[in-house]
Amino acid sequence: MTNRSKLRFDPLLMGCILIVTGFIALANLKADKPNSPVKATPSKTPLAQKAHGHIVFENTFYDFGTVMEGDIVQHTFKFKNEGTEAAKILKTETSCGCTTATGALKEYEPSETGEMEVVVDTKGKKGIIVKTVTVTLENNVVEKAELSLSMRLEPPPHPKIENIRNINTEAKCKTCHLESGEGQTGIFLYHRVCTQCHGKRGKGASATSFTDKKWLKVSDAHIKKTIRKGLPGNGMPSFVDGVTPPLEDEQVDSLIKYIRGLVQ
Numbered sequence: 556m557t558n559r560s561k562l563r564f565d566p567l568l569m570g571c572i573l574i575v576t577g578f579i580a581l582a583n584l585k586a587d588k589p590n591s592p593v594k595a596t597p598s599k600t601p602l603a604q605k606a607h608g609h610i611v612f613e614n615t616f617y618d619f620g621t622v623m624e625g626d627i628v629q630h631t632f633k634f635k636n637e638g639t640e641a642a643k644i645l646k647t648e649t650s651c652g653c654t655t656a657t658g659a660l661k662e663y664e665p666s667e668t669g670e671m672e673v674v675v676d677t678k679g680k681k682g683i684i685v686k687t688v689t690v691t692l693e694n695n696v697v698e699k700a701e702l703s704l705s706m707r708l709e710p711p712p713h714p715k716i717e718n719i720r721n722i723n724t725e726a727k728c729k730t731c732h733l734e735s736g737e738g739q740t741g742i743f744l745y746h747r748v749c750t751q752c753h754g755k756r757g758k759g760a761s762a763t764s765f766t767d768k769k770w771l772k773v774s775d776a777h778i779k780k781t782i783r784k785g786l787p788g789n790g791m792p793s794f795v796d797g798v799t800p801p802l803e804d805e806q807v808d809s810l811i812k813y814i815r816g817l818v819q
Contacts, residue, residue: 608642609696610634610663619706622677629674632702636663643693647671650687653680656702659690675704681735682743683707710735710751712760722792733798740809748794748802749810757817762791765817778811 612634619628636642641664647656659671675686688702710731722728736747745757757765782802785793795801802810 607638607696608636608640608663608665608692608694609638610642610644610692610700611637612700612702615701616703616705619675619704622706622708623711624681624708625678625711627674627676627678628706629672630704632671632673633668634659634671635668636665638696639665640694641665642695644669644671645691645693647691648689649673653677654686654688654704656688656690671702673702673704675706677706677708681708681747709746709755712751722798728792732792732794733800736802736806737800740806741813744802744806744810745813757814765814768818770814770818775811775815778814779807782807782810 612632614632617630617632619630622628641662643662644659646660649656653676654673656671656673659669661669663669671688671690673686673688677684683705685703685705687704690700690702692698692700722732731751732748736744739747745753746755750760752760752762753765754760754762759766781791783793783795785791785796792798795807
């Protein structure tokens with residue numbers, strides 16, 4: 556007698572099979588479904604830029620070159636509004652009280668031109684100087700513009716000397732020959748205290764020229780002694796002994812080095 560195997564029904568196994576079958580059917584259904592159209596994100600339309608004026612200066616820098624100390628110099632900066640709207644020059648600010656800017660504080664229509672006059676008073680100034688003017692603008696491409704002016708100042712020609720002068724006691728002499736040399740060396744010191752008598756680059760004026768080759772025979776010690784004590788009989792004042800402020804040793808040495816370099 557043969558025994559037949561009986562199939563056993565397992566409810567847990569059957570439940571797992573049904574769940575897996577359901578997931579497979581759902582996946583197939585999504586694969587067959589046509590793709591939904593993608594909604595485009597609306598782009599933000601850029602705001603229209605505000606029209607401005609555009610004041611353009613022909614030049615923003617001017618070099619006066621060599622100017623005599625104490626002179627009043629002026630330069631005119633020309634400009635044009637190259638924008639599509641009117642622009643206005645509101646104000647000007649200068650780097651110091653010796654500089655003024657006038658004649659341009661108003662509104663300028665497109666294509667309109669204008670001029671700004673800048674005046675510099677060099678009284679009391681020495682050496683190389685640079686002055687600036689800051690221009691504040693309204694309804695312009697830029698809010699500010701800067702103008703610059705430069706110059707190299709040289710002392711005025713020395714007046715003719717009739718008698719020996721005491722540079723330590725006479726105010727005008729002391730200002731030019733002593734006080735103006737404080738902190739200076741070399742060529743800058745020479746132009747402060749020597750050029751009025753010995754000329755530019757030592758070519759001579761009311762006093763000896765330094766460009767003659769005879770200076771090759773003069774010792775540094777002699778030149779230093781002359782600068783320190785002066786030559787009263789020849790009208791050469793002392794720049795160290797008995798004067799205030801005296802030249803420092805370093806300054807005297809720098810003058811000798813500069814004088815030596817003038818001999819061709």
